Amino acid sequence: MDTFTLGSVDITRVTEWQGPFAPASVLFPSIPADLWREHRSWLAPHFWDAETDNYQAHMQTWVLRSQGRTVIVDTGLGNDKERSDAVLAGRKGDFLERLATLGVTPDDVDIVVNTHLHADHVGWNTRLVDGAWVPTFPNAQYLMSRADFDYWNPDSNNPRRSRFGDPADSRATFEDSVLPVHRSSQAVLWEGTGYRIDSDLSLELAPGHTPGSAVLKLDSGTDRALFVGDLVHTPLQFLEPHHDTCLSEDQHEATRARMRMLEQAAATNALIIPAHLGGAGAAEVVRNGSKYAIKQWAPLPPPA
Template sequence: MDTIELGNVTVSRVREYYGPLGLAPRAFVPESSESVWAEESAWLRPEFVNGEPPVANAALQTWVLRSEGRTILVDTGGGNHKARPGMPWDRLETDFLGNLARAGVRPEDVDLVVNTHLHADHVGWNTRLDGEDWVPTFPNATYLIHRDDFDFWNPANGHASVLGDGNAQAFADSVAPVHEAGRTLLWEGADHRIDANLTLNLAAGHTPGSSVLTLASGTDRAVFVGDLLHSPVQILEPDANSCFCEDAVQARAARRRVLGWAADHNGLVVPAHFGGHGAAEVVREDGGFALKGWAPFTSYTPGDEV
C-alpha cells in the first residue's frame, strides 16, 4: 500500500530512487554516537544501513497529497539529466513521471509543489529538459518556496554553504526556470496556510528556509519534515545533525520542536529520505524520543525495484 488516508487528505508515496548514499553511517550523521548504530543494527538493516563496511541508504521520493480538491507534491527529488557530480543521483534516468502517472497524477494535474528546501535532491523534478531548455515540469502548479532559502541559494547573493559548490547547479536548472516562468510563490515569515488541512511552518537550520508541512485533518496529524531527519537514529538522538546542515544549533532546535509536536499529537513523521516504510510515529522517552511504530506504506529494501 502506497496510499493512506489522514482525515480528509489522501497521501501517496511516489518513488524515484533508492540505494546507497556513498557515506558511512557516522559520516552521514557525524554527531551520532557509535553505539546507536551498533545497538539498533537489527532494525536499521537493510533499509537504512547495508553492506560491509556499512553504508547509509537514502530514498528519493515525492509525497502526493490530495486536499480540498487540489493535488500537492511535497518535494520533487533528483530529476532526470541533471549534473550532480559526486552524488548518487548524478544524471539520473528514472521513470519517475511514470510512477507519478501510476499514482493517478499527470504533470498538468498538479496544483501546488512544496519545496521544503532547495537542495538538489528536493527540487530536481521542478523542471524537465525541453530541447536544451529547462522548463517547469508541472506547468499549472504554483511552487511554494520560502524566501530565505531562495535568497540563500541564489548565486547572485554569494552566500557560502557547508556544501561548498555541491549544490551549485540546482538553483540554475531547477529553481530559476520556474521563478522566471512566474510559477513561484516565495512565502515569508513563520507560517503559510495552504488550506484548512495543511500549513507550512518555517523550521530553519538544515537550510535558512527549511520548512515542514503540517497536516491536521479530523483527528489525524502528520508532519512532512523534509531533511530534519535523514536517518531514524536522529529520532533516538535528536541533537545529532547530518553532515548537510547549515546551522547546527537551529537544526537541533527545529528537530526537537517538530518531533515534540509529533509525539504530543500522535502525529506521523514523514521524512524525505527514509526507505523501509518511509514514515513513523514517535513517543517521548528519557528526554528524547523513540519509535512507536511504522506507517502502513509498503516497505522497500535494497534490491527492490523503484
C-alpha cells in the same frame, strides 16, 4: 507506490531511487559506531547496511490529494541534471511514468512544495525540453521559502559556505531547477514563519538544515502528520535527536528545530514523515524520559 489516508487527505509515496548514499560515520559524524550496532536488529537493512556502514537513502516524493487539489512534496533528483555526485548526475529515470500510474500527469499537479532547495529536493521542478529548462508542472504553484531562495541565489551576494556537496552544484541547481520556475511566475516565495495552503495543510519554518527549511503540517479531522524534509535522515534521530548530519548549514539550529518538531509530534500524536527514510517511511513517536521512542511505523511496506 502505496497510499494511505489521514483525515480527508490521501497520501502516496513515490520512490525515485534507493540505495547506499554514504558511510554513516561520514554523514552522521557525532553518532558513535556502537549506537548503530546497538540498534542493528531494526536499522538493517532498510536504514543502514551493517556490513558496509552505508546509510541507506531513499529519494522519494509524497503525493497528496487535498480538497480537490494534487500537492507534491519535494521533487527529488530529476533527469538530465549536470551534477558532480554520481547519484544525481545525468539521470534518465522513470519518475513521471511512476506518477502516471497514479493517474497524475504533470498538468494535473496544482501545488509543488519544496521543503528546502537542496538539489535532491528540487530536481523534477524542471525538465529539459529542446535544450531549455522548463517547469515540469505547468499549472502548479511552487511554494519555496524566500529565505532559501535568497540564500542559494548566486546574485544575492550572500557569503554562504554550503555544506551540501560541490558549490558548483548548488549554483547549477538554482539555475536549472529553481530559476526557471521563478521566471515563469510560478514560484510563490513565502515569507515569515509560515504559509497556509488550505484548511488541512500549512507550512512552518524550521531553519537550520537550510535557512528556509520548512515542515509541511497536515491537520485533518483527528489526524496529524509532519512532512519534515531533512530534519530527520535516520530513525536513530528519533531516539537521539541531538545528532545532526554533516549536511546542515547550521547544525545547532537544525537540532533545535528537530527537538521542537519531535515535541510537537509526541504531543499531538502526529506521524513524522521524513524525506529520505526507507522502510515504512514514517513513524509516530512518544516521550521516553528526556528522549523519544518509536511508537509505531506508518502503514506502508518497504519500497520494492
